[in-house]
Amino acid sequence: MPEPMTQTFPPTFLWGAATSAYQIEGAVGEDGRTPSIWDTFSHTPGRTAGGETGDVAVDHYHRYRDDVALMAELGLTAYRFSVSWSRVQPTGRGPVVQRGLDFYRRLVDELLEHGIKPALTLYHWDLPQELEDAGGWPERDTAFRFAEYARLVGEALGDRVEQWITLNEPWCSAFLGYGSGVHAPGRTDPAASLRAAHHLNLGHGLAVSALRAAMPAHNRIAVSLNSSVVRPLSQDPADLAAVRRIDDLANGIFHGPMLHGAYPETLVEATHSVTDWSHVLDTDVHTINAPLDALGLNYYTPALVSAASGEVKGPRPDGHGASEHSPWPCSDDILFHQTPGERTEMGWTIDPTGLYDLITRYTREVPGLPLYITENGAAYDDKPDPDGRVHDPERIAYLHGHLSEVRRAIADGADVRGYYLWSLMDNFEWAYGYGKRFGAVYVDYASLERTPKSSAHWYGEAARTGVLPPVPAV
Ligand code: FCB
Numbered sequence: 001m002p003e004p005m006t007q008t009f010p011p012t013f014l015w016g017a018a019t020s021a022y023q024i025e026g027a028v029g030e031d032g033r034t035p036s037i038w039d040t041f042s043h044t045p046g047r048t049a050g051g052e053t054g055d056v057a058v059d060h061y062h063r064y065r066d067d068v069a070l071m072a073e074l075g076l077t078a079y080r081f082s083v084s085w086s087r088v089q090p091t092g093r094g095p096v097v098q099r100g101l102d103f104y105r106r107l108v109d110e111l112l113e114h115g116i117k118p119a120l121t122l123y124h125w126d127l128p129q130e131l132e133d134a135g136g137w138p139e140r141d142t143a144f145r146f147a148e149y150a151r152l153v154g155e156a157l158g159d160r161v162e163q164w165i166t167l168n169e170p171w172c173s174a175f176l177g178y179g180s181g182v183h184a185p186g187r188t189d190p191a192a193s194l195r196a197a198h199h200l201n202l203g204h205g206l207a208v209s210a211l212r213a214a215m216p217a218h219n220r221i222a223v224s225l226n227s228s229v230v231r232p233l234s235q236d237p238a239d240l241a242a243v244r245r246i247d248d249l250a251n252g253i254f255h256g257p258m259l260h261g262a263y264p265e266t267l268v269e270a271t272h273s274v275t276d277w278s279h280v281l282d283t284d285v286h287t288i289n290a291p292l293d294a295l296g297l298n299y300y301t302p303a304l305v306s307a308a309s310g311e312v313k314g315p316r317p318d319g320h321g322a323s324e325h326s327p328w329p330c331s332d333d334i335l336f337h338q339t340p341g342e343r344t345e346m347g348w349t350i351d352p353t354g355l356y357d358l359i360t361r362y363t364r365e366v367p368g369l370p371l372y373i374t375e376n377g378a379a380y381d382d383k384p385d386p387d388g389r390v391h392d393p394e395r396i397a398y399l400h401g402h403l404s405e406v407r408r409a410i411a412d413g414a415d416v417r418g419y420y421l422w423s424l425m426d427n428f429e430w431a432y433g434y435g436k437r438f439g440a441v442y443v444d445y446a447s448l449e450r451t452p453k454s455s456a457h458w459y460g461e462a463a464r465t466g467v468l469p470p471v472p473a474v
Contacts, residue, residue: 007404007468008466008467009410009462009466009467010466011466012417013417013466014117014417014418014419014420015075015078015418015419015459015462015463016076016078016079016080016119016420017076017078017079017420017421017440017459018079018080018081018374018420018421018422018423018424019079019080019081019423019424019427020081020082020125020126020168021082021087021126022036022038022124022125022126022428023054023057023124023423023428023429024060024425024427024428025054025084025087026055026056026057026058026059026060027059027061027062028054028055031087031097031100032090032099032100033084033086033097034086034090034091034129035086035128036126036127036128036184037125037128037129037132037184037185038054038126038184038430039053039054039129040132040184040185041183041184047186048431048433051433052428052433052434053428054428057428058426058427058443058445058450064103064106064110066450067424067425068107068110068111068114068116069114070452071114071424072114072116073460074440074456074457074459074460074463075460075461075463075464076116076460076463077116077463078116078117078119078420079116079117079118079424080118080119080120080163080420081107081118081119082120082121082122082124082168084100084126085122085126085127086128086129087100088100088101088104088149088152088153088156089148089149090128090130091130092145092149093130093145096152096156101153101156104120104153104156105156105160108157108160112160118160118161118163119163119164119165119372119374119420120153120157120161120163121165121167121168122146122149122153122166123166123167123168123173123203124168125168125169125173125177125183127142127184127185131145136177136178136185136187136196137173137178137195137196137200137203138178138189138193138195138199139195140199142199143200143203144206145203146203146206146207147206147207147209150166150206150207150211150214151207151210151213151214154210154211154214155214155215158211158215158219159216162218162220163219163222164215164219165222165224165296166203166207166208166211166221166222166223167204167223167224168298168374169225169226169298170197170201170204170223170225171197171225171226171228171253172226173196173200174193174196174197175197175249175327175328176321176327177196178193179192179327179328180321180323180326180327181325182320182321182323182327182431183320183321183430183431188325190274190329190330191274191275191329193327193329194274194275195275197254198277198280201254201257201258201284201288202284202287202288204223204258205257205284205289205290206287208290208291208292209287209290212290220294221292222293222294222295222374223254223295224296224297225251225254225255225297225298226375227250227255227297227298227299227361227362228250228302229302229303229354229357229358230243230247230250230251230303231243231302231305231339232305232306233304233306234306236306236307238306239305241307242305242306242307242335245266245330245334246303246305246328246331246334248264248266248270249270249329249331252264252266252267253267257285257289258289259289259292259295259369260289261285261286261288263277270330293370294369294370295362295366295369295371296372296374297358297362297372298373298374298376299354299373299376299402300348300375300376300377300378301339301348301349301350301351301354302339302349302354302357303336303339304337304338304339305334305335305337306337307333308334320430320431321430321431339351344379344380344394344398345379345436345437346378346436350378350398352401352405353405355376355402355405355406355409356406356408359371359373359405359409360412363413363415368415369415370415370417371414371415371416371417372416372418372420373406373416373418375420375422376399376402376420376422377395377398377399377438377440378394378395378398378399378438379429379438380394380395381437382395382426382437382442382453384442388451390454391453391454392455393471393472393473395453396455396471396472397471399455399459400468400471403419403468404468407468421440421459422438423438423439423440424440424441425439425441425442425443426438426439426442426443426445427439427443440452440455440459441456454472
């Protein structure tokens with residue numbers, strides 16, 4: 001029997017939910033917004049399930065007041081959202097569009113009035129199309145454009161938003177966007193994906209400095225990494241070497257320069273057939289290593305890898321779409337396996353211990369750096385009952401399992417300050433369109449009506465009491 005205390009969280013723990021601009025806002029042509037790479041990609045035939053787009057999404061741009069009221073009613077204390085770059089700086093350079101910026105100012109004020117702490121992500125994958133036309137993330141200039149955009153948003157909202165996140169999951173931007181091509185802009189060029197990773201890193205470092213200069217000193221700056229938990233199929237040295245390579249390509253390529261001031265040497269060696277890394281200039285890594293106030297971790301499922309003989313193309317361990325092009329450069333000799341166990345609707349194996357392992361890894365690697373779980377959640381095929389209610393006991397079990405591991409990590413000394421459930425409400429799940437429901441709140445896509453699922457009530461109770469309620473029988 002677990003001790004009741006182990007389900008009690010620190011009183012200052014943040015209980016949040018997360019979303020991103022393109023997945024929820026809609027209003028893609030309003031108030032001066034121009035297309036991002038996701039508008040272009042989703043409107044390109046064959047790129048998303050059923051040709052679905054974020055044109056309307058869940059119309060949060062017009063319904064944000066109701067959405068904030070709903071969060072407050074449930075008892076959430078924090079909300080992580082992202083700013084659409086092309087809404088505030090349509091061409092990706094030059095002056096801001098005031099109307100676009102005003103939307104985020106109104107949203108933040110609404111949150112603050114309801115006692116909900118905003119956490120603002122500057123980049124959740126939606127590069128202004130003009131910047132992609134100029135070369136996108138494989139081009140060095142994009143990093144400087146990102147820093148300028150960061151400064152503009154920092155100047156405008158730094159007086160009311162304390163929690164800042166530069167990039168969301170740069171791995172996906174670089175390797176799904178430019179490697180496997182399942183995400184916008186849909187390019188399949190391993191060298192470009194490695195250049196993109198570096199320029200995302202550089203953009204992050206430049207943005208941290210730009211934000212520091214533009215905002216009050218007490219604001220806190222972080223990055224959200226989808227750091228993979230990579231496990232070996234066996235203890236065979238070849239499998240352990242496979243883990244090392246994938247860990248470098250999934251994690252070290254970002255946290256190396258960001259947190260430790262260097263790219264892993266093993267990464268540089270492993271990828272030399274694709275790039276000579278001459279796009280990394282002398283002072284870049286120092287710029288990228290700008291001190292952070294916190295680290296955001298997004299976790300869904302672990303990866304299980306082994307060495308393979310012959311040609312094997314590995315899909316991303318936790319999904320987001322299959323492609324004949326691997327997102328992992330120089331890794332055709334590595335096999336990805338399905339981790340045993342129950343899976344969610346995405347086909348992602350449920351393994352809460354992975355979250356514990358991730359938290360404790362970063363606690364060891366960067367002692368003293370506060371951690372936030374900036375995404376964690378599950379997709380299920382939720383449907384309303386005849387009485388209109390939506391029961392999702394599997395999602396409650398998922399959340400309970402993962403939050404229990406967060407609590408265990410805290411008990412073991414980890415400094416985890418908050419948790420943002422992915423996602424507040426059902427939304428546009430990238431290449432999967434609207435087919436995968438991650439929300440704690442159900443959205444009827446015909447009427448756009450919102451209905452909190454039973455998991456929303458369960459999570460709200462956890463937020464209000466600081467204690468995980470029991471899990472109802474499935
Ligand atoms: C993460 C993304 C988020 C959502 C979840 C399911 O990788 O950051 O937008 O797609 O996966």
